[in-house]
Amino acid sequence: MEQELKPELQKRMVKGPDGVEFEVEPLRDYYCEALPTVQHGAYFKIVEDFFNWARAQSLWILGFGTGCGAIEMRPLMTPRFDAYRYGIQWRPTPRQANLLVISGYLSVKTLKRAIRAYEQMQSPKYVVGLGSCTINGGMYWDSYNTIKRLDDYMPVDLYIVGCMPRPEALLAGFEDLKKLIRAGKAEGANQYAEKFDWYKSNQKRVIHDWDMPDYNW
Amino acid sequence: MRDLHTRLQHLFPLGELTEQRPNLGFVTVPAAYLRPTLLHLRDLEGYTHLVLLTAVDWLEEDLFQLTYLLSNRAAGRDIGLRVKFPRQAASMESIHDLWPTAATYQRELREMFGIDFPGSPRLHEEFILEGWNDIPPYRRDFDTLKYARANFSDRPGRETRDPEQHMKQQLYPDGA
Ligand code: SF4
Numbered sequence: 001m002e003q004e005l006k007p008e009l010q011k012r013m014v015k016g017p018d019g020v021e022f023e024v025e026p027l028r029d030y031y032c033e034a035l036p037t038v039q040h041g042a043y044f045k046i047v048e049d050f051f052n053w054a055r056a057q058s059l060w061i062l063g064f065g066t067g068c069g070a071i072e073m074r075p076l077m078t079p080r081f082d083a084y085r086y087g088i089q090w091r092p093t094p095r096q097a098n099l100l101v102i103s104g105y106l107s108v109k110t111l112k113r114a115i116r117a118y119e120q121m122q123s124p125k126y127v128v129g130l131g132s133c134t135i136n137g138g139m140y141w142d143s144y145n146t147i148k149r150l151d152d153y154m155p156v157d158l159y160i161v162g163c164m165p166r167p168e169a170l171l172a173g174f175e176d177l178k179k180l181i182r183a184g185k186a187e188g189a190n191q192y193a194e195k196f197d198w199y200k201s202n203q204k205r206v207i208h209d210w211d212m213p214d215y216n217w
Numbered sequence: 218m219r220d221l222h223t224r225l226q227h228l229f230p231l232g233e234l235t236e237q238r239p240n241l242g243f244v245t246v247p248a249a250y251l252r253p254t255l256l257h258l259r260d261l262e263g264y265t266h267l268v269l270l271t272a273v274d275w276l277e278e279d280l281f282q283l284t285y286l287l288s289n290r291a292a293g294r295d296i297g298l299r300v301k302f303p304r305q306a307a308s309m310e311s312i313h314d315l316w317p318t319a320a321t322y323q324r325e326l327r328e329m330f331g332i333d334f335p336g337s338p339r340l341h342e343e344f345i346l347e348g349w350n351d352i353p354p355y356r357r358d359f360d361t362l363k364y365a366r367a368n369f370s371d372r373p374g375r376e377t378r379d380p381e382q383h384m385k386q387q388l389y390p391d392g393a
Binding site for chain 2: 108109112135136137141142143144145146147148149152205206207208209210
């Protein structure tokens with residue numbers, strides 16, 4: 001379904017501060033058109049294992065909260081539960097983060113932002129789904145505007161069950177994620193690149209006003 | 218509330234007063250008298266605050282109902298005006314010139330119920346939904362479950378239990 005583009009995304013003439021007019025086509029000029037590629041480990045296993053160990057010790061969560069579960073992030077990142085002692089920190093922008101925590105139900109509108117955020121993160125990157133809503137829809141299973149299975153739209157490395165999961169559950173979940181990373185099993189970014197068309201078609205099936213490039217790099 | 222209702226009844230053809238609390242009442246107004254009643258309440262009776270504007274879908278009666286809740290802060294009293302009008306080609310007079318905030322409510326009602334408010338600013342811009350392509354989702358003839366089934370895939374293995382039966386089983390397993 002073709003949508004008319006929002007005015008700020010349309011091709012147009014722009015006058016620069018020096019008075020020179022030039023053409024801008026936001027979707028092509030502001031984004032790189034290259035699609036994601038699968039990145040295999042380039043070194044001997046022992047070196048890759050070392051890399052994975054290092055990655056597991058360096059989890060940077062994107063401060064992006066959706067749904068009710070985002071509430072549990074505050075005690076988690078403050079002295080009460082203090083996730084920082086496990087080497088887990090929060091960052092304000094996708095460029096500086098490698099762990100996207102989807103903290104509950106995702107409305108279709110938020111899904112669009114979540115996909116953009118995920119694609120802007122640098123590999124290797126991980127996704128954790130929090131709560132029943134990300135697993136099978138939870139109590140929003142019959143809602144007209146929330147998705148039911150997060151892994152239809154982005155590769156999920158780990159789910160943490162609960163409605164909502166307590167900070168302790170998150171801490172345990174992060175420890176499990178570290179194990180997955182060390183074992184080289186947290187390959188979400190590669191999975192995304194491999195099945196890119198499948199993910200895109202799922203995403204476009206629910207996001208009816210698709211007005212962004214296919215890959216928001 | 219009674220005194221206010223009696224005073225208003227002399228001026229407008231109002232319905233019966235439903236007193237929810239001593240300081241909260243609801244009354245039905247014919248659509249044609251909505252604006253004069255609102256103006257009267259705002260300018261002469263001190264009901265200066267539009268608390269909310271919301272809709273009810275009376276599907277069986279083929280009517281929409283709008284509720285305009287007004288508050289008199291000084292007297293600590295609230296009154297709700299109810300207006301009913303046909304669901305077909307649903308349209309209601311806009312009151313954004315009386316309370317600018319009403320424009321936001323009207324935008325939401327246009328999107329979620331499909332009620333038109335001719336002249337209301339930015340009425341047809343998207344409010345909460347993006348790229349919605351079905352009938353307005355708060356209408357009662359919109360089937361959310363069917364929509365969810367058609368659009369979002371299920372994860373196999375999800376079980377649903379009847380809460381009453383399940384709790385009975387849990388609490389009284391021997392059927393006592
Ligand atoms: S799983 Fe429960 S707590 Fe989490 S977003 Fe869904 S309803 Fe809210």
